[in-house]
Amino acid sequence: MINFTIKHFRYFDALARIGHFGRAAEACAISQPALSAQIKELETLLGAPLVERTARKIRLTTLGEEFHIRARKILSDVEEISELARLAGGPIKGTLRMGIIPTVAPYLLTAIIHRLSIEFPDLEIHPRETVTQSLIDDLQQSRLDFVVAALPISEPSLREFALFDEEFVLVRAQKDAAQPVPSPDRLQQMKLLLLEEGHCFRDQALSFCDISKSDPTLRMEGTSLSTLVQMVNAGLGLTLIPEMAVPLETNGTTVSVAKFAKNTPKRTIGMIWRKTNPLETQLMELGSILRQLGQARPGTRAP
Amino acid sequence: MINFTIKHFRYFDALARIGHFGRAAEACAISQPALSAQIKELETLLGAPLVERTARKIRLTTLGEEFHIRARKILSDVEEISELARLAGGPIKGTLRMGIIPTVAPYLLTAIIHRLSIEFPDLEIHPRETVTQSLIDDLQQSRLDFVVAALPISEPSLREFALFDEEFVLVRAQKDAAQPVPSPDRLQQMKLLLLEEGHCFRDQALSFCDISKSDPTLRMEGTSLSTLVQMVNAGLGLTLIPEMAVPLETNGTTVSVAKFAKNTPKRTIGMIWRKTNPLETQLMELGSILRQLGQARPGTRAP
DNA sequence: ATTAATCATCAGCTTAGCTTATCGATGCAA
DNA sequence: TTGCATCGATAAGCTAAGCTGATGATTAAT
Numbered sequence A, B: 001m002i003n004f005t006i007k008h009f010r011y012f013d014a015l016a017r018i019g020h021f022g023r024a025a026e027a028c029a030i031s032q033p034a035l036s037a038q039i040k041e042l043e044t045l046l047g048a049p050l051v052e053r054t055a056r057k058i059r060l061t062t063l064g065e066e067f068h069i070r071a072r073k074i075l076s077d078v079e080e081i082s083e084l085a086r087l088a089g090g091p092i093k094g095t096l097r098m099g100i101i102p103t104v105a106p107y108l109l110t111a112i113i114h115r116l117s118i119e120f121p122d123l124e125i126h127p128r129e130t131v132t133q134s135l136i137d138d139l140q141q142s143r144l145d146f147v148v149a150a151l152p153i154s155e156p157s158l159r160e161f162a163l164f165d166e167e168f169v170l171v172r173a174q175k176d177a178a179q180p181v182p183s184p185d186r187l188q189q190m191k192l193l194l195l196e197e198g199h200c201f202r203d204q205a206l207s208f209c210d211i212s213k214s215d216p217t218l219r220m221e222g223t224s225l226s227t228l229v230q231m232v233n234a235g236l237g238l239t240l241i242p243e244m245a246v247p248l249e250t251n252g253t254t255v256s257v258a259k260f261a262k263n264t265p266k267r268t269i270g271m272i273w274r275k276t277n278p279l280e281t282q283l284m285e286l287g288s289i290l291r292q293l294g295q296a297r298p299g300t301r302a303p
Numbered sequence C: 001a002t003t004a005a006t007c008a009t010c011a012g013c014t015t016a017g018c019t020t021a022t023c024g025a026t027g028c029a030a
Numbered sequence D: 001t002t003g004c005a006t007c008g009a010t011a012a013g014c015t016a017a018g019c020t021g022a023t024g025a026t027t028a029a030t
Helices: A006-018 A021-027 A032-046 A062-088 A105-119 A132-140 A184-189 A200-208 A225-233 A243-250 A280-295 B006-018 B021-027 B032-046 B062-089 B105-119 B132-140 B200-208 B225-233 B243-250 B280-295
Strands: A051-053 A058-060 A094-100 A123-129 A146-151 A158-172 A192-195 A238-242 A256-258 A266-274 B051-053 B058-060 B094-100 B123-129 B146-151 B158-172 B192-195 B238-242 B256-258 B266-274
Touching (some): A006 A021, A021 A032, A032 B062, A058 A062, A062 B032, A094 A132, A105 A123, A132 A146, A132 A266, A146 A158, A146 A200, A146 A280, A158 A225, A158 A243, A158 A280, A192 A200, A192 A225, A200 A266, A225 A243, A238 A243, A266 A280, B006 B021, B021 B032, B058 B062, B094 B132, B105 B243, B105 B280, B132 B146, B132 B158, B132 B266, B146 B200, B158 B200, B158 B280, B192 B225, B200 B238, B200 B266, B225 B238, B225 B243, B238 B243, B266 B280
Parallel strands (some): B192 B238
Antiparallel strands (some): A158 A238, A158 A256, A158 A266, B146 B266, B158 B238, B158 B266
C-alpha cells in the first residue's frame, strides 16, 4: 500500500489544473521547490511520470490524466467530510460557497446575501457568478456548496430544490409597442438579440422560438441582459428577458415590455447541491428561506 | 478548509473497527500515544468528539459513525488510486493518439490497429490522417502522441524511429507497357500526374524527376493515389506510387507497373514522437512492432 | 483496598517537508 | 548568433509534526 498523502493530491491537482509549477505552488501557498519535490515523490511512489515537462508548458501523461480524475474525486470527498464539522452545533455557520447564474445574480444576489446574513449571523456567503455548466462542475468537485440556477439539471448525484417560476417577457423598441405581440414562430424571422453561447437563458429563449441551437443564422449577441436591453433601446432588434429583470434593466430606457398571452415561456429557478453533502438538512432550511424570498418578488410565482 | 491527512483516516478507521486504542495502535504499527494524539487532533479539527471514552469500552458518537463511513470510502478510493502504480510499469494502456499520412494510411492503418490491439489489449488507438506538416504541428502541441510519416522530419524536439523503406514504382497505361522505363529527366517531359500540394509524396516524386517545386508548368493533380491510378488507367498520363500501394490501387485496372532499374526512388517511413514524452520506452517498443509489421509487407525492406 | 486495564500526558528524538538561494536548460528577441 | 527571461531541478539548512517510551489518572473488577 502506497503512502499517498492528501497533500500529494492537493499539490498535484493544482499543478494539473494550472499547468505551471511556479503558479501552482503559489496557489498552494508554498514555494516552487516544495511542490516540485512533492510531485517528484508522487512519481517515485507510482513508479512512472505523471507530467511531461517541456520547456514552456507541462502536460499530463495518460497516467497523469487518470490520476488527476481520481485525485479530484478524493479531494472532493475530503472536502465533504469537512462539512461534518459544522453539524456539531445549532444553526449553520462558517462560510458557504454559492454559485449563481448571471441571468439571476443581478436581481437576487444582494437580497439573498442580506436575508441570509439576518437569518444566520455567523454565516458568510462567498458568491461566484458564471454559466450553469461551470457552476455544476465546481459543485461536483466540491469547489462550491450550492448553486442557484435554472432547473432541471438532471444529474443523478445532485439534489434539486425548486424556488420559484418566472415568465419571460418581450422587450421591444418604443415604436413597436403598438403592434401585437408576435408568436414564437414569427419571432424566428425577427431580429432576436441573444446572450452569448453558454447561458442557459439563451437556450431557453431559442427553444421557445423553436430555433435549433445549431441554426447557422448569425444572430446578434450580448454579454448580459443589460446589454441586450440597451441594444433594443438603440433600435437594433428585440429580445426576451426574465420578468424579474424588468425593473432594473428597463430603467432609464424607453423600451416597451409585453407579456406573451398564451404558451407563456418561463423557467424554474432552483437551488442545487450534492446529495452527499452532510449539510443537506441545513441547505434545505436555507432553500426554504430563499424560496420565500424569491416568491415575494414581483414577477415570480410558486413552481 | 480542514487539513485532514490520510493518516487521520487510517488511524480513525482502525480505532473504529477495533474499538480499542492500544490494539488499534498496534494494528497501525504505532504506539498508543501516537494514535491517541491523532484521534484527539481529529476531534479538535472537527470541533466535536468522535468517540465516547468509557472506562472499558469505547463507542463512536453519531458524528463518529458518519465520519467513519465517509473515511472508509476515501481510504478505499486511495487504495484504488494506488493500483494505477501497478499498471504504470506494465504494458502500455489507455489511449494513444496517432497521426498518419494519407499515402500510408490506406495500406497500413488497419494492419497497425489490428496488430496493436492484439499486442496491447488495453490500448486504444485514435488515428488521425492528414498531411505531414499538420501532423507535426499537432505532435508538437501534444495533440498527438506519435506520427507515422516519411522521414526525415529534422525537428530537434522530435525523435525519429525508422520503420522501413519502400520504393516508388512507375504506373503507366497498358499500351505503354512495352516501352522502356523512362529516365527521371525523360519523365520531366511526360504527363506526370501528381498529388496536390502539401503531400510529402508529391515533393518526393518531383524531387526524383528533378523538377523544382515552383515549376510553373500546370500539372494534373489528384487528391489520392487511388485517383491518380484511375486517371492513368483512363489514359490521362503516368504517375509514381509507393510500392506498398500497388496491390490495392491497381486492382481492377489494366495499368502496367514497372520498377526503376537504377537510382531507384524510395522513401523511408518512420515513427515520430516528442523527445520529452515520458512514454518514450513504450513508444519505442511499439515502434519495434510496427517495424516488424512494416518489413513483413511486400514492397518494403529494412531502412 | 488492591489490582488490572485503559487512555491521557510528558519529555525527548527523528525526520518530513518547508524556505531561500542557486543552477542549468530552453526559448525568445536583438 | 548573443544576451536575457522563464521555468523546473537541486542544495543546504531549519522547523515542527509526529513518533517512542515512561508515567500518570481513572475506572472496573476482585
